[in-house]
Amino acid sequence: MNAITHLPSEWHNWIRENLARGCAPQSLIEDMVRNRFDPVFARAAVNGVMTNSSPFSTPAEPHAKAATGFIYEQPRLPAGNIIRTSDREVRVAMRTNRPVIAVLDGVLSHDECDEMIRRSADKMHRSTTVDPLTGKHEVIADRSSEGTFFALNADPFIARIDQRVAEIMSWPTDHGEGLQVLHYGTGGEYKPHFDYFPPEDPGSHVQMTIGGQRVSTLVMYLNDVEEGGTTIFPDVGLEVVPKKGSAVYFEYTNSKNQLDRLTLHGGSPVTRGEKWIVTKWMRQRRYGEMTTPANAEMTK
Numbered sequence: 001m002n003a004i005t006h007l008p009s010e011w012h013n014w015i016r017e018n019l020a021r022g023c024a025p026q027s028l029i030e031d032m033v034r035n036r037f038d039p040v041f042a043r044a045a046v047n048g049v050m051t052n053s054s055p056f057s058t059p060a061e062p063h064a065k066a067a068t069g070f071i072y073e074q075p076r077l078p079a080g081n082i083i084r085t086s087d088r089e090v091r092v093a094m095r096t097n098r099p100v101i102a103v104l105d106g107v108l109s110h111d112e113c114d115e116m117i118r119r120s121a122d123k124m125h126r127s128t129t130v131d132p133l134t135g136k137h138e139v140i141a142d143r144s145s146e147g148t149f150f151a152l153n154a155d156p157f158i159a160r161i162d163q164r165v166a167e168i169m170s171w172p173t174d175h176g177e178g179l180q181v182l183h184y185g186t187g188g189e190y191k192p193h194f195d196y197f198p199p200e201d202p203g204s205h206v207q208m209t210i211g212g213q214r215v216s217t218l219v220m221y222l223n224d225v226e227e228g229g230t231t232i233f234p235d236v237g238l239e240v241v242p243k244k245g246s247a248v249y250f251e252y253t254n255s256k257n258q259l260d261r262l263t264l265h266g267g268s269p270v271t272r273g274e275k276w277i278v279t280k281w282m283r284q285r286r287y288g289e290m291t292t293p294a295n296a297e298m299t300k
């Protein structure tokens with residue numbers, strides 16, 4: 001008997017209800033295939049229902065809850081196929097809604113990528129990561145790359161990128177940390193990690209005294225990588241291939257201070273060539289603003 005390639009309304013409702021309950025899309029696809037739906041059709045149907053019920057269009061289920069307990073709110077990233085900033089049109093190449101991840105094309109021009117590399121090359125040093133115990137920046141083995149920072153609005157070139165990135169991320173410019181440039185040589189990688197400060201790490205509260213928790217990330221690719229060097233999201237099975245001027249966006253802290261564990265990610269080893277990226281991390285509040293008893297509630 002032929003596999004089913006149409007979607008009866010009871011199945012449409014079944015998909016919508018189960019997505020709303022936080023079921024993994026893949027498990028719904030597998031259930032449909034067991035019930036004789038064509039596999040390609042089942043995937044398209046689940047994706048179709050996700051798109052229609054997503055907060056990007058008509059929010060039938062604006063507060064869907066993931067299996068992890070994280071409540072998805074309206075994504076901060078603007079809706080639509082094109083994000084228009086004050087100086088550039090950025091194309092959305094793909095989005096996932098749970099977790100919120102998007103691949104964006106044309107965030108930087110090729111000239112801007114080259115200029116960013118040129119400015120960074122002579123002031124590189126081995127990258128540090130926040131030590132989970134002390135909260136201090138330490139060189140650790142999980143990250144084989146070199147990097148440098150540009151203070152927020154350091155000069156007109158940097159300020160223009162800070163401004164554009166803030167518009168894309170729909171978050172105030174002064175809530176952003178300074179742009180961080182990273183260079184990976186062949187063999188360089190960044191093992192899977194969270195960009196937010198895990199509450200269970202004793203060092204996190206030190207980091208969060210200045211501007212609170214991180215809420216979202218934009219990783220911009222400054223060059224095409226010959227082989228490897230993809231940005232991987234192991235828990236969602238996603239791999240983003242670096243493309244000069246493109247970026248991957250993701251968000252992980254909601255208004256209730258919940259953290260989305262599905263945004264675990266890393267940079268896979270560069271197996272041929274090199275990789276240059278520039279990253280923006282956004283905080284809950286103005287970066288540099290100290291926590292006071294009055295605003296401490298937000299970071300708990």
Ligand SMILES: O=C(O)CCC(=O)C(=O)O
Nearest residue numbers: 190219230231266267279
């Ligand atoms: O190298 C990558 O693709 C990921 C970089 C990253 O995770 C970060 O900068 O926080």
Ligand SMILES: [Fe+2]
Nearest residue numbers: 193194195265
């Ligand atoms: Fe990261």
